[in-house]
Structure formats: structure tokens, C-alpha cells
Amino acid sequence: MSLRGRLCTRIAQTGPISLAEYMAECLLHPTEGYYTNRAPFGADGDFTTAPEISQMFGELLGLCLAQSWMDQGATAPVTLAELGPGRGTLMADALRATRAVPGFHEAAEIILIEASDSLRQQQSDTLAGFEVTHCTTVEELPEQPLLLLANEFFDALPIRQFTRGPRHWRETHISLASGSLVRGLGPDLPQPALEARRAETEPGDVIEYAPGAAPIIDAIGRRIETYGGAALIIDYGDWRSLGDTFQAVQGHQAVDPLANPGQADLTAHVDFEALAAACPCAHSRLTPQGVFLERLGITHRAQTLAAGLRGSALEAHIAAHRRLTHPDEMGNLFKVMGLFPTDGTPPPGLEA
Numbered sequence: 001m002s003l004r005g006r007l008c009t010r011i012a013q014t015g016p017i018s019l020a021e022y023m024a025e026c027l028l029h030p031t032e033g034y035y036t037n038r039a040p041f042g043a044d045g046d047f048t049t050a051p052e053i054s055q056m057f058g059e060l061l062g063l064c065l066a067q068s069w070m071d072q073g074a075t076a077p078v079t080l081a082e083l084g085p086g087r088g089t090l091m092a093d094a095l096r097a098t099r100a101v102p103g104f105h106e107a108a109e110i111i112l113i114e115a116s117d118s119l120r121q122q123q124s125d126t127l128a129g130f131e132v133t134h135c136t137t138v139e140e141l142p143e144q145p146l147l148l149l150a151n152e153f154f155d156a157l158p159i160r161q162f163t164r165g166p167r168h169w170r171e172t173h174i175s176l177a178s179g180s181l182v183r184g185l186g187p188d189l190p191q192p193a194l195e196a197r198r199a200e201t202e203p204g205d206v207i208e209y210a211p212g213a214a215p216i217i218d219a220i221g222r223r224i225e226t227y228g229g230a231a232l233i234i235d236y237g238d239w240r241s242l243g244d245t246f247q248a249v250q251g252h253q254a255v256d257p258l259a260n261p262g263q264a265d266l267t268a269h270v271d272f273e274a275l276a277a278a279c280p281c282a283h284s285r286l287t288p289q290g291v292f293l294e295r296l297g298i299t300h301r302a303q304t305l306a307a308g309l310r311g312s313a314l315e316a317h318i319a320a321h322r323r324l325t326h327p328d329e330m331g332n333l334f335k336v337m338g339l340f341p342t343d344g345t346p347p348p349g350l351e352a
Helices: 003-014 019-028 055-071 089-097 117-126 192-200 213-227 272-278 289-295 298-306 311-325
Strands: 078-083 108-113 132-135 146-151 160-164 169-177 180-185 206-209 229-238 247-250 253-255 265-267 334-340
Touching (some): 003 019, 003 169, 003 180, 019 169, 019 265, 055 146, 055 289, 055 298, 089 108, 089 117, 089 146, 117 132, 192 206, 213 272, 229 272, 289 311
Parallel strands (some): 078 108, 078 146, 108 132, 146 229
Antiparallel strands (some): 160 206, 229 334, 247 265
16 A cells, blocks of 8 residues: 555544654655655755765865864764765765864764665765764764764654644644545644744744654754764754745655655754754854855865866856855755854854
8 A cells, every 4th residue: 555545544544643743654654655765865866965966065064073073182982973864975075075184084983873774775885995883863872972964854854833823723734635635723722832932923823843853952962062072953944933844845846745645855944943942062053054164165175176177067066066055045045053062162164
């Protein structure tokens, strides 16, 4: 039975499901989930992430973390981890850029947090030559200094979505109408987790939050606060959630999120304020990706790489630089938040 059929049968038998339940089934079902049955990345997939656009992205992020490591005393060992590493491109670029940093590779224990067996194999192939360990959750990371990358990870966590009702909040649910999956709203009920947002919202306003984000950011922040290190969280979103941002992409095009369960990537904008509130270590100001990369020297790096290029390769390189940094492209849509110990300083390119 298709995933759509499974969902329709479940809803018909037991009633509507929350948006979070729908997303979890669509993305993570053991046999029919999006991340278990597809190769989503790149031109032949459904979307292209920043590491796939240009090597400069991973290079600069790797050097940023390596500088934080040196600033904190170059402790060894140190965990070098990535959440949701895709095909391993970001980590490969980060490691190539940091190979000349004295002692860094010798100190780094590379750990990739990945649930998909097929993606784990791709990551191991991409990082051939390095000793790589895989784990499923952040809680499995060693209790030691942590340097972590999370690029377009938190946007894929299942969200609960609420509309401000006459008195309280009405949760978005997925139900059936004439055999089709449709969105609806539940009863107007108190939601203690959202009470702080009542004063700044009006009836009809939509708020989203990812229940699974807090435990993850807590585990990351606790290691950084206790043992040292830094993390770079890069994603699309803003400081505070407001509005319906639930969306689906298939074949690099926006599609109906309910049309083909398990066949499209489902995401929602990240609420960085909620991440910061759940984190036990310090966080930087939220910074546009373009500003962050320019502070790290991406234009100089782009010019260096461009010197050896001609024709279509040069044009593609220039386009990649623009896509990563320009305000009309990924430069403003994507934001960066750094995590660091409360008695330390933010990673390079970020401000406290």
C-alpha cells in the first residue's frame, strides 16, 4: 500500500492527525518516507543545498569552526559533527579547507548524525580516507568539546501549527474530504506553550513550532557549555515564528504538501528564538547568510578560485557566489546563529 493509502486508512479509522504526525510519516516512514526512499539532493533530485552550490560554503564554515577551536585552546580530542549531512559534501569541503590547520585533523573525531542507511553509505564514500562514525541522535555524541554544523536540518523537523482562535488556539490537522487529504482546524483550546505569544498576536494569526527541536539544541548546547566548542546553525527562517510556512518541494518546484505523501520534501521556516530559548549555552545574533559569508571572506575566496576558470565554468562560479550571498537569493532568506560557551566569544563572522 502506498503511503497515501496508509494515511487515508489511518485517518478514516482513528480520525484526523496533527501536522507533526503527517510530516513525520511523510519524511521518516521506514519504507515509504521521503528520506528513506529517495536521493533528494542536487540537480537530479528535488532541491540543492548550499554545499552543493559551491565548495566555498563548506570551506568557510570549516575554517570558522577551526578558528573557534584554536581560540579556545585547541583541545584534543574534539568532536567534529554534522546534523543531517546529506551526501557528505559540506563535511568534505570543511575537512579539505582545514587540512593545514596545525593539529586540527589529528584532534577531530568526525561524527555524522544520520538516520538513513543509504545516505550513510554515500557519506562514507564522499569522506573516504577519513575515519567517520555515524550515530542516530545528538545524545549519542561523546561528552567532550563539540564543533557542530547544522545546515538545513531544523527546517525538516515536524512542526505543530496553530491558528489563534477566539479565545485560545486551534491546531492544524490533516483529515479526509471526498477521499482527499485536506487541512483543517481543531477546537479552540488552551496551549500553555503558546501563552507568551497571545499578547502579540491576533485571531487568525498562525504560529508554528517544532517539538523535537528543543531536546536536540539542549544536547548540543550542554556539551558546548560544559566542555567548550561551537556550533553553526544555518537555515531559512527568522527570529520569531509568525505565519503559515509549511511547504513542499519536488523536482525543484513548489508543490501541494498533501498531494504526494512521501514523494516531496516537507519543510517549515525555523523559529530561531525558540532554538535560542532552549539552548543552555550562549548564542550569537541572528545574521543573514550573505553577511556571514562576506565577513568570512567569501569574495576573496571566489576571486582566487575564479583566476583559474574560463567560459561556462567561470559563469557558473560567479552565479554560485551570487546565489549564496545576494539578498535576492539565499543571502537574506537563510540565517546563521552561532552557539558558544557563555564565557567565550562567538564564532568568526558572528556577533554576540
